[in-house]
Amino acid sequence: MSSEATVWPSTVEDENTDGVTVDSREPATPASSPGGGSESAGARAWIPARRSVPRAAFYGIAIVGVAALLVSLPLLVTDYVLSAILVPVLALALAGVGQNLITGYAGQLSVGSAAFMSVGAFATYDISSHVHGLPLLASFAFGGVVAGLVGLFFGLPSLRIRGFYLVVSTLAAQFFVVWLFTKVGWFSNYSASGVITAPKLSIAGIDLSSPGGHYWLSLLVVVPLTVVGRNLVKGRIGRSWMAVRDMETAAAVVGVRTGRAKLLAFGIGSFYCGVAGALWAFAYLGTVEPHGLDLDRSFQVLFIVILGGLGSIAGPFVGAAFVILFPVALDQLGSALVGGSVDPGLLQNVEKIIFGALVILLLIKQPAGMARLLHIAWIRIRRWRSRQA
């Protein structure tokens, strides 16, 4: 399909066959990572003695450990890390997951994610300011559903058009939403400047207004949605999305209802974006204006997905961490090394150049994204371990 070849970098397409499996438990194709990259039967036969702990128990302990670590993070790190790094990373990662369902799995190019985030944020705000006493999570869900419906609507053109033409249609969503929220005062409860401010955050009477509370709220929303997303893409729906992405005609021939699959991707992906937008507005900034979620943000989410890994659930998390953390780290490194002696404006521009150059380098060396990079590193460690044995 020539039209799709123009959209997808060829390397991505090549690796998509196994690139979607971030989970190393899945059997890998023989071509990839020979020598026990995955948990193949052969590898297990080499090292039977090291498997004294049953696998299920091992993973169970690992999951409990990671969960405990995530939940107790507010006790371990400073407020700065919580409210300036972790919360935005979680929110943008969730938006990235939504974008990835649409773009990475179903293969529909979209630059409307910020619009869907915006719809989610404003819908959440409106429902919580008009319906008093509604639980916070219910208003988040409402925001997500409204965003999903809007996404479904703007996804309709995908039934007829694809590739760059679809980009134009989702671009329309982006401009329309910003215009609507700027123009119609009702959405911002007639605030003079069009800015909405977050209501007090609490769940079941527990006050979540501290930085730790914001983080827990984000975690409470992001983790279950990510698990659901992972199950979605591993199941029937996910397979139909990937079939549409890899070759639509073939998918239709084998009985995938392509139109339904595409609309479902837009609807569910936008739901994720909408909830992410509500998190961004309420748990992170505490405020949002229509222009705060503009085309730049859509591109940022798209970059998160591309950098992190198209067609992967872990990818957006790695990508969001990179996009948020790296400029901050670069900035701090720059001011620690040469701060004071160099014009701060010049330093900023140099940092931008370094960031851009590193992104290009990364995409050349690892077009499948950073999740893939981590996956390869993981395989190497395991191979090294098995050699030790």
Added chain:
Amino acid sequence: MLRSRVSTYASILSAALFATACRSHSENVPAGGSPTTVASGSAPVVGKEQYFPLQSYRVGPYAAGGSGFFGGFIDYMQLINIRDGGVNGVKLTWSECETEYVVERGVECYERLKGGLNGAPVAATNPLSVGIAYATIDRQTADKIPLITINHGRTDSTDGRVFPYVFPLSLNPYSEISAIINYIGEREGGLNHLSGKKIAVLYHGSPYGKETQPIAELLANKYGFGVTHIEVPHPGTEQESQWLQIKRLAPNWIILRGWGIMNPVAIKTAAKVGFPVDHIIGNIWSNSEEDVIPAGPAAVGYIAITTHPSGRDFPVLAEVDKYVLSAGKGNMADPKRVGTGYYNLGINNGILNVEAVRVAQTKFGQVPLTGEQVRWGFEHINIDDNRLKELGAVGLLQPIKVSCEDHEGGGAVRFVQWDGSQFKRISDWVKADRALLRPIIEESSTKYAKEKGITIRDCDGEARL
């Protein structure tokens, strides 16, 4: 195995960067422990320094504003340090964090710097961005750090009973538009002559740009003129369609609520469609040399309001020149920009911040103060004509008296006109109709207090304590 090597390098590099980020952050946290300890203790301080975190922006479309403002601010603090040895012996210290005028970067900078610097406690933040200010209001109220939004910000934060830590000093957006209308009335031969006139407001598509719409409508109803709001989307480099709309509308006056690159483009496009430039009144963020010089001859005759007239003929600027610039310690990369509008606003901002520290020291002692104590200082700023003379800022800064209820304290502007090489001052201080505005401000702040569940402060009760 090139790929493997690259991946190893990449992971080492990112680990190193992350480590740096964590390390330099932990250095920012004062020795006393968490930032809240500093805010509540009276003087847990190692050195004698007062810290100003600067959420500056020196790149991006608003770099002209950011570099001028923060340059002036820094030069004034430098002057206090060099000439006076600090405020009563307490040296001022600062560090910058680039925001690019982007909200989340400003929030990140706030969180990064709010803990103080090497034990010096934070006095106040001055983000010079409405978006960033909106996003940090809650945080700063919780952290007890004053948020100074000189000449901009949320208008209803003028009501200090609801916004105890927010200070739209000198001029809030409502006062600004009211003063402009008063001036237009004067030019038309009295406010009663405004009836039937048409005024267009060309505004920057941002919270800042939209802020004055309701008050413009209110004044239009009161005086019987027609008002049309026309949005220019950020950043405003393309305004053909807006000016065609203006041409069809043929307004008597245009109020330009611009920002950054939008201003020179507006002036140039006005000339293109043949609108007389001396009937465009630039607002408080459309009044710097950086706004008119790029427009060239098209800008001659352009009128703007200011609370901080450009020029170097003020004694305080002579002092800055003598102690800071001549010593080669000036902050401006281009020394020619000293004395421009943005720079002088930075000077004014410096005067007000330093004055707040000075006032607070009269109550809490001549030591580095917490944000809560400096807040008291801001609420007791009283700069009268005498004090202006001592500061060397007569004509540069208006008399300002801040109180618990009134966090604006000024509310007057001067009008200036561009003659091709400089802004000529064409009026003295023109006052806004603040009595008319106050009930609207209180209505809005009360609504906000209700939405957020804020208890309104009892200012009289606090004063008696």
